[in-house]
Amino acid sequence: xxxxxxxxxxxxxxxxxxxxxxxxxxxxxxxxxxxxxxxxxxxxxxxxxxxxxxxxxxxxxxxxxxxxxxxxxxxxxxxxxxxxxxxxxxxxxxxxxxxxxxxxxxxxxxxxxxxxxxxxxxxxxxxxxxxxxxxxxxxxxxxxxxxxxxxxxxxxxxxxxxxxxxxxxxxxxxxxxxxxxxxxxxxxxxxxxxxxxxxxxxxxxxxxxxxxxxxxxxxxxxxxxxxxxxxxxxxxxxxxxxxxx
Numbered sequence: 562x563x564x565x566x567x568x569x570x571x572x573x574x575x576x577x578x579x580x581x582x583x584x585x586x587x588x589x590x591x592x593x594x595x596x597x598x599x600x601x602x603x604x605x606x607x608x609x610x611x612x613x614x615x616x617x618x619x620x621x622x623x624x625x626x627x628x629x630x631x632x633x634x635x636x637x638x639x640x641x642x643x644x645x646x647x648x649x650x651x652x653x654x655x656x657x658x659x660x661x662x663x664x665x666x667x668x669x670x671x672x673x674x675x676x677x678x679x680x681x682x683x684x685x686x687x688x689x690x691x692x693x694x695x696x697x698x699x700x701x702x703x704x705x706x707x708x709x710x711x712x713x714x715x716x717x718x719x720x721x722x723x724x725x726x727x728x729x730x731x732x733x734x735x736x737x738x739x740x741x742x743x744x745x746x747x748x749x750x751x752x753x754x755x756x757x758x759x760x761x762x763x764x765x766x767x768x769x770x771x772x773x774x775x776x777x778x779x780x781x782x783x784x785x786x787x788x789x790x791x792x793x794x795x796x797x798x799x800x801x802x803x804x805x806x
Contacts, residue, residue, distance in 0.1 A: 581593075581604055585604070591604070593605060598626050598629070598630075598687075598783060598784065598785050599784050599785055599786045599787050600787075601622060601626065602622050602623070602626060602785055602786070603786075603787065605622050606622075607619065607620065607621075607622070608620065608621070608622045608625040608626065609625075610625050610628060610629055617632075626687070626785065627678075627687070630685055630686070630687055630783055631677050631678070631679055631681065631683060631685075644671045644672030644674070644697035644741075666701075666771065666772060667700065667701050667702050667704065667771065668698060668699065668700035668701065668702075668704050668707070668736065668762060668771045668772065669698065669699055669700075669762070669771065669772040670696060670697070670698055670760050670762055670772045670774050671697040671698060671699050671739075672697045673694065673695065673696050673697070673758065673760055673774070673777075673778040674694075674695045674697075675692055675693070675694055675695075675778075675780045676692065676693040676694075676695060677690065677691075677692070678690055678691045680693075683780075684779065684780045684781060685780070685781050685783060686749055686780060686781070686782055686783065687782075687783055687785050688749065688751060688752055688753065688782050688783065688784055688785050688786065688793040689748045689749060689750070689785075689793050689795055690748070690749060691745075691746060691747055691748060691749070692746040692749045692780075693743055693744070693745055693746070694711065694743065694744040694746065694758070695741050695742075695743050695744075696709055696711075696741060696742050696743075696744070696760055697739070697740075697741045698736065698739070698740055698741065698742070698762060698772075699738070699739050700736045700737050700738060700740075702737065703735050703736070703737040704735060704736050704737070704764055704771070705734070705735045705764070706732070706733070706734070706735070706764060706765040707733050707735070707736050707762060707763070707764055707765070707771070708725050708726050708727045708733070708761075708762070708763050708764070708765045709725060709726050709733075709742050709760070709761070709762055710723065710724065710725030710726070710727075710728075710760070710761040710762075710763070711723065711724060711725070711744060711758055711759065711760050711761075712758070712759040712761075713756055713757070713758055713759075714756065714757040714758070714759065714776055715754065715756060715757075715791070716754060716755045716756065716757065716779075718757075718776070721756070721791075724744075725761070726742075727765060748795055749782060749793070750792055750793055750794060750795075751782045751791065751792065751793050752782065752784055752788060752789075752790055752791055752792060752793040753782050753783065753784040753791075754781070754782060754791065755779055755780075755781045755782075756779060756780055756781070756782065757776040757778070757779050758776070758777075758778045758779065758780075759773070759774060759775050759776050759777075760772075760773075760774045760777075760778065761773050761774075
C-alpha cells in the first residue's frame with residue numbers, strides 16, 4: 562500500500578483504517594509505504610528505513626522513526642558548541658526593537674542552536690520530544706544582572722509563548738566574554754509546523770536592551786500521531802463507571 566491514507570475524504574480514510582485493522586487481526590502481512598510517521602507508528606509492528614534503495618535500519622517503529630528524523634544530522638560534539646550562521650536563521654526584523662536599533666553593542670547574541678534528544682544540533686524534532694535551546698553570546702565587558710528571554714511564534718507570526726530567566730527565577734550575577742546559556746524543554750508541546758523564535762538580552766537593573774534578534778531562528782516539528790491542532794499535549798484518557806458527584 563502506497564500512501565493510501567493520504568487520499569480521499571475522512572469517511573474514505575476511516576474505511577481504509579478499518580480494513581487495515583481487519584487485516585492485522587487476521588495476521589495478514591501488510592507492506593505499508595509512507596512518509597506519514599503517525600501512520601507508520603500506529604500500524605506497523607516493524608519498520609524498514611530505506612535510503613536510495615539501500616537499507617538504513619529495520620526494527621522497532623519508535624527507534625527507526627527516530628533514526629529517520631534525527632540521524633540525518635552528523636555533527637561532532639565539539640562543533641555543536643561553536644556558534645555559526647546556520648540554516649535555522651531567518652532574516653526578519655520588521656517588528657519591535659531590532660538589532661540595528663541597538664547601537665554600540667556591549668553584549669550581543671551571536672547564535673542560537675536547537676539540540677535534539679541525542680544532543681545533536683538539529684532543526685527537525687518529533688512532537689513531544691525534548692529540546693535544548695542554546696543561546697550563544699559575546700560580552701565586550703562585564704554585564705551585571707543580565708536577563709535572557711525567548712518568544713515563540715507560528716510561521717505566520719502569531720505569538721505562542723514567551724519566557725525569560727527573570728520570570729523563571731534564574732538570576733545571573735554577570736556575564737563577560739563568550740559563553741552560552743541553555744533553555745531545557747522537557748517535551749516540545751507542539752504538533753506540527755515551522756516555528757520562529759525571537760531572542761532577547763537585556764540588563765535587568767535599568768532594563769537596558771542589549772540585543773534583540775526578532776524571529777531570526779526557526780525549527781520544524783514533525784507529527785508522530787493523529788491528534789489535531791497546533792499543540793501536542795501529553796495526555797491520557799481514564800474511564801470510570803461511577804457517576805460524578
